[in-house]
Amino acid sequence: MFIKNAWYVAGWSHEVSAGKPLQRMICGEAIVLFRSGDEVVALADACAHRQYPLSSGQLVDGRIRCGYHGFEYDSDGVCQRVPGQKTVPAKARVRRYPVVLRNGWIWIWPGDTAGEGAADPGSIPDTPWLTAPEWDGVTFTHLYDCRSSLVHDNLLDLTHEAFIHETSIGDDAVYENGITVEVTKDAVVVDRFMPNCHPSDLYVTAMGVQPPMDRWHTTEFRLPSLHVIHCGVTSPGASRESGYHIEVLNAITPATENSTWYFYGNFRDFALGDDDINALMRSSLSQVLAEDADALAKQERMLAEGHASGSDVLIAQDAGVARARRMMQQLLDAELTEPKRDRHAAAVDA
Numbered sequence: 001m002f003i004k005n006a007w008y009v010a011g012w013s014h015e016v017s018a019g020k021p022l023q024r025m026i027c028g029e030a031i032v033l034f035r036s037g038d039e040v041v042a043l044a045d046a047c048a049h050r051q052y053p054l055s056s057g058q059l060v061d062g063r064i065r066c067g068y069h070g071f072e073y074d075s076d077g078v079c080q081r082v083p084g085q086k087t088v089p090a091k092a093r094v095r096r097y098p099v100v101l102r103n104g105w106i107w108i109w110p111g112d113t114a115g116e117g118a119a120d121p122g123s124i125p126d127t128p129w130l131t132a133p134e135w136d137g138v139t140f141t142h143l144y145d146c147r148s149s150l151v152h153d154n155l156l157d158l159t160h161e162a163f164i165h166e167t168s169i170g171d172d173a174v175y176e177n178g179i180t181v182e183v184t185k186d187a188v189v190v191d192r193f194m195p196n197c198h199p200s201d202l203y204v205t206a207m208g209v210q211p212p213m214d215r216w217h218t219t220e221f222r223l224p225s226l227h228v229i230h231c232g233v234t235s236p237g238a239s240r241e242s243g244y245h246i247e248v249l250n251a252i253t254p255a256t257e258n259s260t261w262y263f264y265g266n267f268r269d270f271a272l273g274d275d276d277i278n279a280l281m282r283s284s285l286s287q288v289l290a291e292d293a294d295a296l297a298k299q300e301r302m303l304a305e306g307h308a309s310g311s312d313v314l315i316a317q318d319a320g321v322a323r324a325r326r327m328m329q330q331l332l333d334a335e336l337t338e339p340k341r342d343r344h345a346a347a348v349d350a
């Protein structure tokens, strides 16, 4: 049960090289990504002949050749060559998925391509920080052993930082300060302001600031696949614009029912080009992401083994979680029952 009529990040552009196809599970579908000229192509990863994975084949002159009996498919997924015969059966073709490259990410549309607004590149969220020269940062790719909804919950309730990330980025100010939640047409925005607090040692070191400071993080969840956490630190009482800023990008893509791709970027507007700070951020944030992976895999096991005692008990800090869950369910319902209707409009109307 996936929301498929949406853009998801399938990977980083640099992961798809000229020489080798790459298999990715996206929303339960096996997909092969490869380069054909300047473009990245995404096709169903099962040959029309005998379902052999095309990702186990070879790239030949912009086509992908099946490794089993040599069918060759072009970038539209149409077979152009069957070894040993002149004619190619009309049914020898595989599905092609819409793909857009933007700011180093490969965005893919796994859903219907018919209907108003389907696969419209204009609905892909902007992520300029990934490539703008005014920002520097580090990136990671993980495959988490949990369903995607657990990752969304995790990012919309950052009070877990004080506990799961106690030894890395955690501090008590996160749960000691409440949140405000704003809902727009296609986003849930959760803002937390933490005045006069001690930012984590990682940020104090990276920014070179003296606590106490004012701190905030604003999670902007662009449904259904991207969370951008706008973070910052200032001198007490100063404006947010005047501070140090970090943009944390979290592209969440369901792989299967119980595994999720996590494409992560942490980009800052200070210490640009500083290799020492990049190394510090890389080592510290890899610990943070490993802590999340461990917690979410434990949750997944409890759910999968049927140990849940009932529905979740939600608290005040879960206001964003509750709104997002409702909107995600409405998007899914709208897709299942009204495939031609504008999905975001359905979510807001209901």
Ligand code: FES
Residues within 6 Å of the ligand: 047, 048, 049, 050, 051, 052, 066, 067, 068, 069, 070, 071
């Ligand atoms: S399975 Fe691909 S050519 Fe036979």
Ligand SMILES: [Fe+2]
Residues within 6 Å of the ligand: 154, 160, 161, 164, 165, 288, 292
């Ligand atoms: Fe976390």
